[in-house]
Amino acid sequence: MQQSELDFIQSLRQSSHYIEQHRGKTCVLYIPGELLENGERIQTLSRDIALLHSLGLKLVLAMGATPQINKALQAQDIAWQHHHQCRITPTEILPIFQQTIGQVRSQLEAAFCQASNQQQKPISLISGNWVIARPKGVVDGIDYQHTGQLRKMNHEAIQACLESKQIVLLTPLAYSLTGEVFNLNTLEQACEVAKLLRADKLMVFQPENQLQNLPAALNQVQLAQLTAELPDAQKLLFGRLQTLSNAVKRIHLLNQEDPSSLLLELFTRDGSGTMIFSDRYHQIRQASIEDVGGILEVIAPLEQNGILVKRSRERLELEIDNFIVIERDQRIIGCAALYADYHDSGELACLAVHPDYQGQELGEQLLEEIEQRAKHKRLQQLFLLTTHTHHWFIEHGFYLASPNELPMQKQQLYNYQRNSKVLIKTLTHS
Ligand SMILES: CC(C)(COP(=O)(O)OP(=O)(O)OC[C@H]1O[C@@H](n2cnc3c(N)ncnc32)[C@H](O)[C@@H]1OP(=O)(O)O)[C@@H](O)C(=O)NCCC(=O)NCCS
Known part of the structure; x- marks a missing residue:
């Protein structure tokens, strides 16, 4: 037998235990816009997610579109503003947000159609009006306009989609009860849906430089200590993860620059990123x-x-x-x-x-x-x-x-x- 065949058999043996362990588990994935910027990466990611779906994981994807929106605004010479690390969404440029997010979503849907073709059963990726937003309002005299904050989420409807074997997609667009459209942070949505569904895993892709020097595993106490020492830019993420406390068993931080990080984290003993655990480990x-x-x-x-x-x-x-x-x-x-x-x-x-x-x-x-x-x-x-x-x-x-x-x-x-x-x-x- 050739070495490559031996390696293959060895990997299959090692991963079979994890395949069984993950079956039926609910997993929320935060996918930043950076991961969806290039067609090849979208296809690799969709194929890997389709594989997880075929292995019986219940999946919610929360996609971002920040770099795509930046490019669309730059293309029209429109400057934008942030306040407290949060983008302001003026009414007149909201259509650019809607159009750009729609484009990213359709690219992802197309990639899933292709990935679905390699699976025995077709995969449906579904999105909807489950997320209700309200205006972020005026802070320090600055009006955030159509930048919203999460008001509630119809997680029962999301759960029903998962039970009927569909993959749920959340986008940065959410709606208010008065029928307005809001731009809503998808990491916030990913955390909330993971909490409401009491997900087994929340997987968060992050830039490599945000993950450097982090240990392979952290418990809640270590997470709190680490958060206190971090610079402000990272504090926001880690502070958010801390609020999930015991609601989500495991949070995995993955390197968005490494296309294999998702499968490595789930199917190898050492994983590939940093795991924050609230269960016994x-x-x-x-x-x-x-x-x-x-x-x-x-x-x-x-x-x-x-x-x-x-x-x-x-x-x-x-x-x-x-x-x-x-x-x-x-x-x-x-x-x-x-x-x-x-x-x-x-x-x-x-x-x-x-x-x-x-x-x-x-x-x-x-x-x-x-x-x-x-x-x-x-x-x-x-x-x-x-x-x-x-x-x-x-x-x-x-x-x-x-x-x-x-x-x-x-x-x-x-x-x-x-x-x-x-x-x-x-x-x-x-
Ligand atoms: C052997 C030992 C380390 C296995 O640890 P473990 O964490 O329970 O191992 P695993 O979970 O990987 O394996 C459990 C399986 O091994 C089986 N097993 C445990 N001890 C066994 C033994 N002495 N003979 C045969 N099978 C045994 C269990 O029945 C179980 O099988 P199952 O899943 O079909 O029910 C543990 O049983 C032990 O500490 N034994 C006493 C110390 C010892 O004998 N050490 C070896 C001498 S150096």
Whole structure:
């Protein structure tokens, strides 16, 4: 089999878990106008969104059109004004907004028709008058005219569209109960609809420079700390995201310059952007000396049952650099160790997940992380000894071997009385 085929199979295996996880989930995507400026990018994005739809995600898209409106105004030599980072929409230029937004919308609809052609069933992208606006009014003596603010949203109607397998599109145009048209920030709309639908995910595309130096994952407390330190331009976005608090489980910030960021974020373990989570979330990381107590809590009951070989606190402290841990809400709930001391082989040891958290594939994630580390060290194989868990390892690509297949140093230490099973996995390097 060729390497590209192996890579394909590996990726399919890795992503299948996420495909199942995302099915039926509600996802709101904020798509800034910058992403819709070039035909090729619109097509790539539509294809990816169509793929998500075919995998069973319920999708709401909130599209912006700022650069397109700027260009249309420039083409007619019309200057525009902002106040508090918000564009003023004078009555006489409202038709330019309507026309431009209509054009962007029709480009997107056309791209979805093309993307739909590659799917088994046609996809309908639907928009409507679900968003009710009111005037932003006069602030500091400045009249915002047709710039509106959100008054309410008919989210039941949006939900009904999602249930009937349609993709919902929100545009910057919204209407007042007096029948006027308003220009309404679509990020604000995206946040509101995500909150009202209690969406599982809100995905927000942002310019690359806004995402630099952000960690891969943030909880609500870290988000609040970060927001306080940010410059004003970024504060607006992060402040808005903070108000979503517990209503949306996960908010993902994606790089709008990277066309693959959407699929990478959803279907790979490490994702591609920054995730803000309000549900319980775990992270796998290198262990440090402070984790020794937490690791002992996980492994001590298993040592007492004879499932793991006993390790003293002192030995654990000395060997802590070999360990990784899995942490959730500041609690160690799993661990594993890699001893890379055997030429091109490494020993996987002490893989354990706290009983309260077993069956959530955390063991598998720890194993994957150990394998990554082993590959990074250019090891060719992993081996381990176990008395109770050989079936689990066989299901995860190991094969049963005999003690004389162990590295020589390890063979000399093999305890024939314990009679552990020997398991080996060959590592594939890309
Ligand atoms: C092995 C272990 C790390 C797996 O962790 P986990 O997070 O529950 O693993 P996953 O969620 O990825 O896998 C769960 C599956 O493995 C199965 N499994 C768990 N222990 C198993 C064992 N000893 N033998 C065979 N299968 C086992 C579970 O039944 C479950 O299968 P199911 O989904 O069909 O019900 C965990 O069970 C554990 O801590 N065991 C005790 C320590 C140990 O034996 N370590 C290995 C020696 S180094």
